[in-house]
Amino acid sequence: MTAxxxxxxxxxxxxxxxxxxxxxxLLELASAQVGQPGNHHQYSFPAGYPPLQEQVAALxxxxxxxxxxxTSEITITVGATEGLFAAILALTTPGGEAVFxxxxxxxxxxxxxxxxxxxxxxxxxxxxxWAFPWDHLEAVLSSATxxxxxxxxxxxxxLCLRQADLVRLExxxxxxxxxFIVVDEAYxxxxxxxxxxxxxxxxxxxxxxxxLLRERAVVVGSLGKMVGATGWRxxxxxxxxxxxxxxxxxHQFIPFCAPTPLQAVVAAYLSQDLERALYFHRPxxxxxxxxxxxxxxxxxxxxxxxxxxxxxxxRPPGVTxxxxxxAEALTREVGVAAIPLGPxxxxxxGEGWLRLCFARPIELLEEACxxxxxxxxxxxxxxxxxx
Ligand SMILES: Cc1ncc(COP(=O)(O)O)c(C=O)c1O
Numbered sequence: 001m002t003a004x005x006x007x008x009x010x011x012x013x014x015x016x017x018x019x020x021x022x023x024x025x026l027l028e029l030a031s032a033q034v035g036q037p038g039n040h041h042q043y044s045f046p047a048g049y050p051p052l053q054e055q056v057a058a059l060x061x062x063x064x065x066x067x068x069x070x071t072s073e074i075t076i077t078v079g080a081t082e083g084l085f086a087a088i089l090a091l092t093t094p095g096g097e098a099v100f101x102x103x104x105x106x107x108x109x110x111x112x113x114x115x116x117x118x119x120x121x122x123x124x125x126x127x128x129x130w131a132f133p134w135d136h137l138e139a140v141l142s143s144a145t146x147x148x149x150x151x152x153x154x155x156x157x158x159l160c161l162r163q164a165d166l167v168r169l170e171x172x173x174x175x176x177x178x179x180f181i182v183v184d185e186a187y188x189x190x191x192x193x194x195x196x197x198x199x200x201x202x203x204x205x206x207x208x209x210x211x212l213l214r215e216r217a218v219v220v221g222s223l224g225k226m227v228g229a230t231g232w233r234x235x236x237x238x239x240x241x242x243x244x245x246x247x248x249x250x251h252q253f254i255p256f257c258a259p260t261p262l263q264a265v266v267a268a269y270l271s272q273d274l275e276r277a278l279y280f281h282r283p284x285x286x287x288x289x290x291x292x293x294x295x296x297x298x299x300x301x302x303x304x305x306x307x308x309x310x311x312x313x314x315r316p317p318g319v320t321x322x323x324x325x326x327a328e329a330l331t332r333e334v335g336v337a338a339i340p341l342g343p344x345x346x347x348x349x350g351e352g353w354l355r356l357c358f359a360r361p362i363e364l365l366e367e368a369c370x371x372x373x374x375x376x377x378x379x380x381x382x383x384x385x386x387x
Contacts, residue, residue, distance in 0.1 A: 005337035018359035048076030049263035080235035103344030158306020294369035319352035
């Protein structure tokens with residue numbers, strides 16, 4: 001979609017990366033440290049550069065009230081993507097079964113396939129109010145399921161974990177004592193007030209807060225997303241020691257270690273002030289409000305506001321095309337590039353839903369809303385479309 005956006009000079013709300021600059025203090029630390037001679041130009045331990053493992057443990061304690069031992073329970077990976085891949089390979093055997101939730105981030109299915117797994121999807125219904133399909137999930141799980149992969153806050157719906165969900169997941173963990181539970185928390189701290197008019201973050205809920213799940217689950221995070229430098233390829237895996245040992249045994253033979261100089265910079269950045277992990281909250285909340293307000297007030301698009309992350313799902317009224325065709329037409333004819341939802345599913349079509357990324361400059365969002373309102377004008381009779 002990005003290539004198509006460029007070809008048609010469309011506004012690119014498709015690509016999932018943030019078009020927001022990282023904190024200048026992070027960049028200052030990078031220029032001060034990376035150019036200096038020192039050990040940080042060599043391999044780190046495969047488990048990670050110890051000061052960064054400590055910061056990841058400190059983040060968990062500060063924002064979730066849950067302590068991990070940095071040495072035996074935190075592994076620094078090459079982005080969340082490698083952490084997920086290493087966990088999937090480590091905890092499954094070829095021919096086994098993995099259950100995951102769709103629409104799904106696009107690395108899951110290839111990872112399952114490379115691990116030789118049968119993947120069974122469970123779909124989140126795309127309608128408000130959001131509800132996680134626990135009943136369906138429970139019906140799909142069996143003693144043959146080796147791994148359950150969840151994602152909260154969820155890409156692309158923005159669905160977040162709630163306290164009540166922990167009880168459901170605990171029941172699953174108890175019913176299937178051999179099941180490995182892996183939770184992709186790439187957007188871990190980006191959890192927003194359910195009313196999008198409120199520019200407020202809410203305390204995130206994580207599986208790690210359940211004492212039972214803390215000992216059973218593997219949590220995967222993205223430091224690149226947290227500090228707005230996804231190209232630095234830093235992520236982490238937090239898991240109890242036995243699971244960590246298994247995951248490290250795989251991780252060691254994929255990248256060996258994550259880039260040491262960048263681990264050192266992020267460790268220094270967070271150690272000066274852990275609240276820097278929330279650096280993007282304010283700009284993202286302002287953009288969520290601005291974008292949703294414009295979409296609701298000036299277009300006839302159906303809109304699903306997110307509780308977390310930085311994507312919003314929209315669907316044109318009376319859509320008849322497939323979502324891929326629709327996304328291409330939107331790029332060519334309206335000048336706004338979006339991601340169709342079809343590719344987030346292993347088989348189904350995305351039913352006309354499109355994902356827009358609002359981690360963009362405000363002026364770009366404003367122009368996108370102008371174009372969308374011309375293409376999908378709000379009927380005069382329905383000006384009050386409060387969600
Ligand atoms: C749900 C989800 N998981 C994982 C990732 C990958 O994170 P990383 O860049 O740290 O590999 C992304 C990136 O968009 C994502 O949306």
